[in-house]
Amino acid sequence: MALLVQKFGGTSVGSIERIEAVAEKVISYRDQGNDMVVVVSAMSGETNRLIELARQIDPQTRGRELDVLLTTGEQVTIALLAMALQKRGYPARSYTGGQVRITTDSAHNKARIKSIEHEKITGDLQNGCIVVVAGFQGVDEFDNITTLGRGGSDTTGVALAAALKAQECQIFTDVDGVYTTDPRVVPEARRLNIITFEEMLEMASLGSKVLQIRAVEFAQKYKVPLRVLSSFEEGEGTLITSEYGADKTMEQALISGIAFNRDEAQLTLNGVSDTPGVAYQILGPISDANIEVDMILQNVSADGTTDFTFTVHRNDFETALDSLKRTAKKLKAREVSGNNKIVKISIVGVGMRSHAGIASRMFEILANEGINILMISTSEIKISVVVDEKYLELGVRALHEGFDLKSQP
């Protein structure tokens, strides 16, 4: 018998009918002989309803009491799902985060899991129970209720799977898996059967918002195989795992997917003197303004001066530009320029580690379409280019076609 941890998000438990459907799905896995632990979120809309109540009292509300309030959302769902399972003749018990118990640090609204006691769950499983656990929540060492921040239910699922040494943590969502790229841009986009944690992290952080990044990092750290499946359709979904494994090498493509990000803006300081500490002097004020920086590029200096470029979220463009102009004066830089009509396109794949020529193939494909590359940045398993926003769809489609992602490798 295998032990499976399944996580169902807010949309999957958004009504009594859907909770009943989740019960049926869980039972279908139970009937195959698996021990089942189910993690659920608040019913969709419930968390927003609670936040709205709190805001009517205090628009700035946060901290301890907000966690006490929000955790009721999942508590309602666990009780209802346990009832639905019991009605079908399957013994079930629900637990809040505090009951399990899932111990976190004391950072209210964005706590991190420190440890999980699993004796109660193990005992219930041995008694033939299906165990239902509230996602997104825990308690600190003083028994104060905490939350893991939005999307934290994924993290709860992975953490429980790690603590219980589950065979898999299955995340049920409203998509049926991870795709080679966004099917709204490329209709031929293909569902991946398998992808590595590293690839998933690059895909997720670049805009394929299927899973919370924290949950993927957690799964990678504790080597918990993750599977993304649809709550509403049958199918195997996408398995996210440490490596492709011996039996799956045939499947391994050079690149796994194409991620993109529409919300980029680029800022450049030209002709700044190339001295130690200059990068800090430029980015310090940006960071102080709570602006997150994505790509950072600095080229080899020629005449003792250099050009320094970075990208930020498009919403932060004006603020970042003002800050950069002040820095430019201080550093006596030659010029400040910026562009908020750009996008980033990335190809991702562990395969490129061992294959030369992927980058030049990427640039060739884009050149054939007449797309001018504004910036290039690479990591071990990713190559990103920044191009004019008007080329986004054309670029993504050309790369998807050029690397033959629509065909099973």
Place this chain on the structure above:
Amino acid sequence: MALLVQKFGGTSVGSIERIEAVAEKVISYRDQGNDMVVVVSAMSGETNRLIELARQIDPQTRGRELDVLLTTGEQVTIALLAMALQKRGYPARSYTGGQVRITTDSAHNKARIKSIEHEKITGDLQNGCIVVVAGFQGVDEFDNITTLGRGGSDTTGVALAAALKAQECQIFTDVDGVYTTDPRVVPEARRLNIITFEEMLEMASLGSKVLQIRAVEFAQKYKVPLRVLSSFEEGEGTLITSEYGADKTMEQALISGIAFNRDEAQLTLNGVSDTPGVAYQILGPISDANIEVDMILQNVSADGTTDFTFTVHRNDFETALDSLKRTAKKLKAREVSGNNKIVKISIVGVGMRSHAGIASRMFEILANEGINILMISTSEIKISVVVDEKYLELGVRALHEGFDLKSQP
């Protein structure tokens, strides 16, 4: 500095505006230098909403998971009230029953409190915090969430007041105190400043449904002074206490109030042989049918046979009559009779203990109005009569006037 426990019911916290008003009220007591512990119910309508969700899954639902579901109601209120207090600059911390912790037995949906740890609350009070506690809930020894049954928030308030040795437990409701009788029947009915636990129990069980009987019993057992006040109006309310105390003897009336019950029905077995065990043989089947018996009367036997009379709720009249007819056959009784057009009127007062002649004064007042008394039953601090239902208002008004209850004693 005194320590006060205040309890606000569902209507008093039924909207954000009302929660803000409760915060203002609590702060007004805090500003007078009191340490404050506040117990709240779920916002009115919320418990019914949750029950409705559960019933959509399983109309028969009860037990452990129902408690997990329902306790979210108060958890929402404690968080919102704590936020409202904090917004006004008053440090506040909320606790669920499990966090406090309030330990109960494992009888889900109708658990009884076994013990209360109060170290956290005491610590918070010493730090100047207002403490907000969820009513109606606790955990059993295995950390399972339990509820005390409907109205259990009053019990939580009293139990906390007892554990914390509070000066008073103040129950805020939608009435401004306990009255000499129902003002809808007697417009001159007067709010009592003070009443004993015993009197309150007689008044409550006879229809003045201001407080939960269990909470009053609990307060009596642990000698916690209770005060009933209005959430919406200013006023001192009614203090419910062990005895009238030396300084309050002036106030002590012969009788404190007049209770009545419209829903009575009477059943009589005439000419049943007066042998040991006959009472059990008559009432056993009634009890087996889950019918609660109120008054029981059996007169001294004359010819070896006796008449046995009891009253039940009017809704149970037909069932009880059928049962009694079967018993009559078995016991070879002469006759079965019944009347479901009767009411019970009671005068209540610890004063009657030490004063003879209260009963005859009561019968005189009723006789002067031409009211025929069908049954009489007495306890130490109560005299009840059963009369035809058409005399209810006339009888209650005549007694209120005859014992001069409208005037402050």
